[in-house]
Amino acid sequence: MAQGTKTEEGQRQELRTAEEFTGGPEMTLIEHLIELRRRVIISALAVVVGIVICAVFWEDILGWLLAPARERNPDFQVSSFSPTDRIAILFRIALYGGLLVASPVVVYEILAFVVPGLTPRERRLVLPVLFGSAFFLLGGMAFAYWVILPASLGFLLDFGSENIRNVIGIRQYVDFVTRIVFWVGVSFELPMLMMFLSRLGVVTAGKMLGLWRYALVAVFVVAAVVTPTPDPLTQSLVAGPLFVLYFVGVVLAWMARPRTREEDFGI
Incomplete structure (x- = not known):
């Protein structure tokens, strides 16, 4: 009898947990x-x-x-x-x-x-x-x-x-x-991608900041692929904002970093 009561109580607890997560x-x-x-x-x-x-x-x-x-x-x-x-x-x-x-x-x-x-x-x-x-x-x-x-x-x-x-x-x-x-x-989604990778713990904001020279080369490569013209002016018009967005992504990555329990409680 006690075992049955415990089982029913466990089922009710699981139901309450499911309702807490799903809202119903x-x-x-x-x-x-x-x-x-x-x-x-x-x-x-x-x-x-x-x-x-x-x-x-x-x-x-x-x-x-x-x-x-x-x-x-x-x-x-x-x-x-x-x-x-x-x-x-x-x-x-x-x-x-x-x-x-x-x-x-x-x-x-x-x-x-x-x-x-x-x-x-x-x-x-x-x-x-x-x-x-x-x-x-x-x-x-x-x-x-x-x-x-x-x-x-x-x-x-x-x-x-x-x-x-x-x-x-x-x-x-x-x-x-x-x-x-x-x-x-799509290329302007770079900050969101960086934030997502930081949240998953794949890379840290500090690591991204240290790789800014490689990022500069990468954004010009992306600009060359995205833009249809070979002139440096048009490519720079794409690469410039992308490079700025890279540093925006570094900030977002730092804000989205996985926190320890001490950080969550403000310790």
Whole structure:
């Protein structure tokens, strides 16, 4: 009898522990699958709505993509080299734009499914990491659009002989712009990556600070890969902010370092 009472008490304790971590009663596997299906359906609907919206306004979005080149040359135009180019670029703009428009909903649904399974300490890190990642990504994309693209397009469009006329395909141009904006945005996530590695104990902030000379070489290599132009000006426009972000990452890595029990209690 005493053994049965102890077993029941242990089960109640496990249930209380599960409720503490998840914020509610522990869900069964079937309930988890039903919840996952609901989150996936909502995310898919958000993507479809985003694609439809961007398909309706695809010419306005195309004009926005052409703006950096037209700052350099107001008469800049792109060409269609096949009967399918226009419809292909419509679908491409609708898809890329739809994913971007729907991304807040998709991220929310992912977090709504994952966060209840985290510990209270892990939950406190979710919002800072989420907002930090979004800040650096959007900041990098904005920097690429308003600074990198005008500089690189200005160099590329003016480079060469006067006997060669620029005839640029619409597909090639859109791929060029989206690739630059995306990869510069991703490269600006460097501080978050450094913070994550420090949190895992892979490397310390002090070690990162001591490797700053190697980091300087590395950011110029990354800039050479990300930027399409060989001129040092455009590469420096990417490498300079990345080098500054490296030191921002050192600070974040120090703040996110694994603490001892004495540090946690302020000793």
